[in-house]
Amino acid sequence: MGSKSKLQVGARALGKNVRVSVIKMQRIINRIRNCSYEEALVSLEFMPYRACHTVAKLILSAAANASTNLEPNKSDLFVSKAWVGNSTYLRRFRPRAQGRGYPIRKPTCEVTVQLSSKSIEK
Incomplete structure (x- = not known):
């Protein structure tokens, strides 16, 4: 291994059944991946999307897990991995003509954020 920088296994936080579609969450996750902890929180604060609050809470939770x-140091943390996956649909029915019920599927997603710290082994 020598004097190469090695990524330690970090702490992660998982959000299940978040009431946002995967595509909308993916555009936020792609912007914060490989950013530092502080940079990710600042960029989430100024993005105009509703789901940014959920991702910021996940990053804060992962940082709390890392400190435990x-x-x-929180200045050494960065978002090493972040991904979004499909979850179940919230199913509703809308009344339509001739007594029929029209299904409405509201998508949910699962978000995982992993923080790591860089360390140099000599």
């Missing part, structure tokens, strides 16, 4: 488990 790994004890790094």
Whole structure:
């Protein structure tokens, strides 16, 4: 291994059944991936999307998990991995003509954010 920088296993936070579609969440996650902890929070604060609040809460939760488990400085943390996956649909019915029910599917997603810290081994 030598003097190469090695990524330590970080702490993560998982949000299940978030009431946002995957495509809308993916545009936020793509912007914060590989950013530092502070930079990700600042950029989320100024993005105009509703789902930014949820992602910011996940980053804060992952940072709290990192401070409990790994004890790094928050300035050393960065978003190493972040991904979004499909979850279940919230199913509703809308009344239509001749007594029929029209299904409405409201999408949800699962968001995972993993924070890591960089360390240099000598």
